[in-house]
Amino acid sequence: MNRLNILSFAFFLALMQVQAQQKHPLPWFKDYQQQNKATILQDYIDFIAIPNIAVNKIALQNNAEYLMRLMQSAGIEHTRFLFPEDESAPPVVYGEIIVPGARQTIVFYAHYDGQPVDSANWHIGLHPFQPALYSNKIELGGKPLTKDEFINNLQDEFRIYARGAADDKAGVMAIINAYIALKKKNIAPAVNVKFFFEGEEEAGSPHLAEVLFKYKNLLRSDVWIICDGPQPSSGKNLISFGVRGDTHIDITLYGSKFPLHSGHYGNWAPNPAWNLVRLLSSMKNDSGYVTIKNFYSDVTPLSNLEKNVLAQLDQNDTELKHQFGFIMPEMKNIALSEAILLPTLNINGIESGKFGALSTNSIPATASVSLDLRLVPGNDYKVQQERVIKHIQDKGYYIINRDPTDVERMAHPFIAKIICSDGYNAQKTPMDLAVSQQIIRALAATSTKGLVIMPSTGGSLPLYVIEQQLNAKAISIPIANYDDNQHAANENIQMGNFWNGIQEIISIMIMQ
Numbered sequence: 461m462n463r464l465n466i467l468s469f470a471f472f473l474a475l476m477q478v479q480a481q482q483k484h485p486l487p488w489f490k491d492y493q494q495q496n497k498a499t500i501l502q503d504y505i506d507f508i509a510i511p512n513i514a515v516n517k518i519a520l521q522n523n524a525e526y527l528m529r530l531m532q533s534a535g536i537e538h539t540r541f542l543f544p545e546d547e548s549a550p551p552v553v554y555g556e557i558i559v560p561g562a563r564q565t566i567v568f569y570a571h572y573d574g575q576p577v578d579s580a581n582w583h584i585g586l587h588p589f590q591p592a593l594y595s596n597k598i599e600l601g602g603k604p605l606t607k608d609e610f611i612n613n614l615q616d617e618f619r620i621y622a623r624g625a626a627d628d629k630a631g632v633m634a635i636i637n638a639y640i641a642l643k644k645k646n647i648a649p650a651v652n653v654k655f656f657f658e659g660e661e662e663a664g665s666p667h668l669a670e671v672l673f674k675y676k677n678l679l680r681s682d683v684w685i686i687c688d689g690p691q692p693s694s695g696k697n698l699i700s701f702g703v704r705g706d707t708h709i710d711i712t713l714y715g716s717k718f719p720l721h722s723g724h725y726g727n728w729a730p731n732p733a734w735n736l737v738r739l740l741s742s743m744k745n746d747s748g749y750v751t752i753k754n755f756y757s758d759v760t761p762l763s764n765l766e767k768n769v770l771a772q773l774d775q776n777d778t779e780l781k782h783q784f785g786f787i788m789p790e791m792k793n794i795a796l797s798e799a800i801l802l803p804t805l806n807i808n809g810i811e812s813g814k815f816g817a818l819s820t821n822s823i824p825a826t827a828s829v830s831l832d833l834r835l836v837p838g839n840d841y842k843v844q845q846e847r848v849i850k851h852i853q854d855k856g857y858y859i860i861n862r863d864p865t866d867v868e869r870m871a872h873p874f875i876a877k878i879i880c881s882d883g884y885n886a887q888k889t890p891m892d893l894a895v896s897q898q899i900i901r902a903l904a905a906t907s908t909k910g911l912v913i914m915p916s917t918g919g920s921l922p923l924y925v926i927e928q929q930l931n932a933k934a935i936s937i938p939i940a941n942y943d944d945n946q947h948a949a950n951e952n953i954q955m956g957n958f959w960n961g962i963q964e965i966i967s968i969m970i971m972q
Contacts, residue, residue: 486906486963492641493959498611500637503530504958505607508622508629511589512574514663520550523572527553527632527657534640536655542675544667550659552671554678557639557653564895565652565681566968567932570631570688571661574624581949588623588951597943598950616956625953627946631687632657634939634958638965649969654681661688664706664882665922672929683895684926685968689919689938690946691957693776693783697907697964699900700936701891702916703923704800705835707883708808709848712828713739713857714864714875719813719822732827733812735874739855740829743805743848748791750805752851759803760838765891766915773797773912783943800918803844804834833883834920841883852876887923888916889933899935902971906963937964 493500510526511519524541531539531553541551550573577588585604586592593610596602596617610618635655642649656679660666672679691698713732720729745751762770777796781787791799812827814820833844853859858872861879868875889896891913904911923934939961940946941954 486966488645489641489959489963489966492645496641496644497614500633501611501614504629504633505591505620507633508591508620508625509589512572512624512629513576514573514660515576517548517550520573520659524551524553524657524659527572527636530636531555531655534636535643536636536639542671542678544670544674546667549667552659553655553657554675555655557649559649559652562650562652564650564683565654567654567656567679567681567684568635568965569656569658569684569686569926569934570635571628571658572624572632573659573662574627574629575662575947577623578949583621583950586621586950591620591622591625594619594621594952597952597954614955616954616959618955619952620955621950621952623951626690626940626944626951628661628688630940630953630958630961634961635687635965638962638969641962641966642969647970650972651969652681653969654679656684661922665884665925666882668922669925669929672926676930679930679932681930681932683889683899684923684932684934685899685965686921686923686934686936687939687961687965688921689917689936690940690942690944691938692912693780693942694774694909694912696774696910696912697903697960698912698914698917698936698938699903700914700917700938701896702837702888702914703886703919703921703936704803704916705839705841705883705885705887705924706920707833707835707841707845708881709831709833709845710828710879710881711736711739711831711852712826712877714826714869714877715823716825717869719820719825722821722823725823729823730873731823733824736810736812736827736829739852739857739876740807742855743851747793748789750803752805752847754847755803755805755844758838758840758843759836762801762915769891769913769915770797773914797914801836801916803836803839804832805848806832806834808832834918835883835886836916837886837888839885841885845880845883849878849880852878884920884922885924886916887921887927887934889935891915893933895933896935898971899968902967903937903964906967937961937968939964 507526510523512523513519528539536555537557539555542554543551579588582588583598593605593607594602595605597619713736715730715732743750743752775795808830810829813824835841835844849859857874857876860877864875926932926934939957941957944953945951
């Protein structure tokens with residue numbers, strides 16, 4: 461480190477915490493919130509009522525058009541859609557505010573697409589795209605409210621339930637409303653502001669690299685601020701200087717060409733479900749560590765500064781385990797903050813035969829698993845995929861990328877169809893850059909409950925692509941509540957987090 465040694469950086473963080481408790485830079489915001497909450501929340505509710513499942517291009521176009529209208533009505537300049545060569549792909553919604561005399565340019569990123577939904581798994585009375593207003597989290601006794609009750613009696617613990625309410629329409633709306641608030645208060649941003657709202661993040665951002673390359677002159681900046689993901693359960697604000705990469709592998713094993721009677725053929729016909737269980741169990745040991753050869757070999761070690769920052773974190777693992785309902789973590793004797801700095805091999809789902817009322821006395825013909833691989837700095841997603849494939853080969857499997865032929869079935873006792881998705885690598889921004897320190901100061905001054913600083917967080921975003929295409933750094937400022945159920949049933953946003961997120965973005969827009 462050439463600008464800041466470890467001890468001075470630790471002192472710097474402590475100083476920022478004290479300042480955060482003594483002074484708030486936005487004394488006007490509470491009154492502004494009270495005066496404008498009805499309009500802000502109506503826009504929010506209208507936005508999350510628009511279906512945004514990543515595979516539905518028509519729905520995503522509706523989201524993009526809504527955002528365009530909202531940004532134009534807010535006075536955001538040079539609004540436009542940024543398309544890849546394939547203009548049927550969901551567009552990036554772009555706009556900018558160029559401030560005379562500003563010496564820095566910041567791109568604010570969030571995404572408007574969302575995860576698939578299964579309405580049957582949502583709480584009784586909830587529908588993913590019919591925003592429901594509650595006085596608190598349902599599991600904590602929250603009661604349904606009318607819109608008038610919600611707005612007129614608004615409290616920080618109130619919640620909105622809907623797909624995308626947290627991930628990531630909360631980020632989109634926080635960014636736009638931060639600028640609207642400054643404009644209504646006649647406060648000019650201190651930096652040039654660029655708005656970049658993607659519509660394919662939940663689909664793996666397949667066109668992001670192309671868009672960034674095509675519009676690289678338009679997107680020149682000092683740093684990208686990524687507004688996505690949840691804050692810690694402590695309620696403190698979080699700033700993260702890195703994210704994991706991500707990729708997926710789907711594996712299907714084969715037995716007979718069709719299900720067989722388990723009485724007539726059990727103990728004789730191969731059972732692909734048992735084979736899959738054995739194969740998966742060979743990939744991890746009892747301590748939760750992946751046993752695939754070289755799985756951890758290229759992980760970049762933490763710097764001394766990063767280790768020092770981690771050592772200052774307030775650990776809340778016991779509280780989280782209690783709230784989530786388990787006592788033993790998968791990786792034994794390791795803190796959550798350490799676990800998320802390692803690559804993962806996670807089972808997203810397994811399918812073979814039928815279960816419960818649909819179960820039959822048969823030996824299934826196939827067994828499939830979807831594996832999610834999270835990557836940390838040093839990993840390459842293609843290399844990590846190949847390590848998994850090599851492990852399966854070493855277990856005696858014949859590897860194909862389609863269903864087997866009859867000839868292949870008779871030639872190979874163990875067959876695995878493997879489909880690898882695209883992916884992206886992890887990204888990390890140095891914490892001792894001047895702009896990193898500047899953003900830490902801005903957020904520390906806004907964070908009345910304190911600020912948590914992480915070298916990297918567990919979620920995945922395509923920030924590696926941004927760095928690769930634009931040579932730009934990225935810093936994540938998540939705003940959603942830690943129990944927002946993103947990617948799952950009953951997704952929700954807690955209103956205190958939303959208002960706090962707007963203030964965080966404002967603090968960056970006006971930072972000196």
